[in-house]
Amino acid sequence: MTATTRVEHDSMGPLDVPAHALWGAQTQRAIQNFPPSGLRMPRAFIRALALIKHAAAGANAELGDLPAPVAKAIQEAALEVAAGAYDDQFPVDVFQTGSGTSSNMNANEVIAALAARSLGAAVHPNDQVNMSQSSNDVVPTAIHVAAALMLDEQLLPALRRLRKMLAVRCAEFADVVKTGRTHLMDAMPITLAQELSAWMSQIAAAEARLSSVTPRLYALAQGGTAVGTGINARPPFGAVFARHLAERTTIAFRPSDNYFEALSSQDTAVELSGQLKVLSVSLMKISNDLRWMNSGPLAGLAEIALPALQPGSSIMPGKVNPVVPESVTMIAAQVIGNDATITLAGQSGNFQLNVMLPVIAYNLLQSMELLGIACRNLADHALKGFTVNRDRMNDALARNPILVTALNPLIGYEKGAAIAKKAYREGRPILDVAAEMTDLNIDELRRLLDPKSLTEGGIKGAGT
DSSP states (O other), X not given: OOTTEEEEEETTEEEEEETTOSOOHHHXXXXXXXXXXXXXXXXXXXXXXXXXXXXXXXXXHHTTSSOHHHHHHHHHHHHHHHTTTTGGGOOOBSSSOTTOHHHHXXXXXXXXXXXXXXXXXXXXXXXXXXXXXXXXXXXXXXXXHHHHHHIIXXXXXXXXXXXXXXXXXXXXXXXXXXXXXXXXXXXXXXXXHHHHHHHHHHHHHHHHHHHHHHHXXXXXXXXXXXXXSOTTSOTTHHHHHHHHHHHHHOSXXXXXXXXXXXXXXXXXXXXXXXXXXXXXXXXXXXXXXXXXXXXXXXXXXXXXXXXXXXXXXXXXXXXXXXXXXXXXXXXXXXXXXXXXXXXXXXXXXXXXXXXXXXXXXXXHHHHHHHHHHHHHHHIIIIITTOEEOHHHHHHHHHTOGGGGGGGHHHHOHHHHHHHHHHHHXXXXXXXXXXXXXXXXXXXXXXXXXXXXXXXXXXXXXXXX
């Protein structure tokens, strides 16, 4: 031993540990066994671990298995860890043992050291902090708890913020008519509000999809211990634990209906990741639409102008790019990739345990955090401030031969196609060409081809 280390012991013998470290021998072995990739377990996961230790100590005390002073010291230490006061004491890499045992023991050792300080007596990381628990039920529980808290505190509020911003802009643009597009080609007119309403529906559907996962997300593995039988835990432990955790978090956690399923599979994490992927696809579509509508300002569509946030080029003066939608598309791509990892990891349930839990936790929580950031940024720095180029939209509408579609009930498809082709070929307004090629008078044509009226659907035949 040197002045910079101390000796700790575990079941495999003595080991030098940095003198400043709150962790013990099992965490130190993990540091040595898993060289750092630069990826540590997320803050949200560490918080969840600590909340689990807090609830477990409370449950064990209530069931008469842990002395009240020890339980109190463990709970106080766990809350400090949950608050982030000791994040530097969690060095274990994501790419560790598949059960996440190293991270569980990291939490046990740090909390035991902190509890011992306040108690003035030794607190054992396995026998007391980890009482009635196994890494095999703690880590699956931590995944559910961390994801549930992040969903409740970050992602769903961010989605609501985005949806409300879209609602505000829909109301603002109810009278703005523009050319619709299919296949990126001119189509019948719509209002800008109608276009934005599609995005708003996508976000509302994402909220509903994510909320639909919660009944399974709130079901916890805790109480199953090593293989699902609950060995070394009293039969009521899972229910008492869930009650303590629910009281602390205000989330309706409950014991899983089947501990064997909760330990051996990560189907709920895969399900949640799938819903995050759907949201990513929605955000990709919205962001790309914004980029197209903003394109220009001279040679593109230039229907809208997104807020000018920063210079767009190191060489082209005056260039401004749609940086926020671009950022969101990259987040969407990352989450879609994370979903592939989670899907593969979810298949790694061998008999009574999934053995890719840390990488599931890392990718799932990263996806949720990134999507929360994307939704807030898109709402506040793209949708909130964009302006509309009404002149550009009106000019495109006036020259859009596809408006002739409204005349189909009166003149037929073939005649309409001939009018459209001539208008395209000669670069003339559809109204003028239709007046030449039909016996409809100009006032009737203006009524039938009125872009705003056409956004309301229905048949625009004579006399309607």
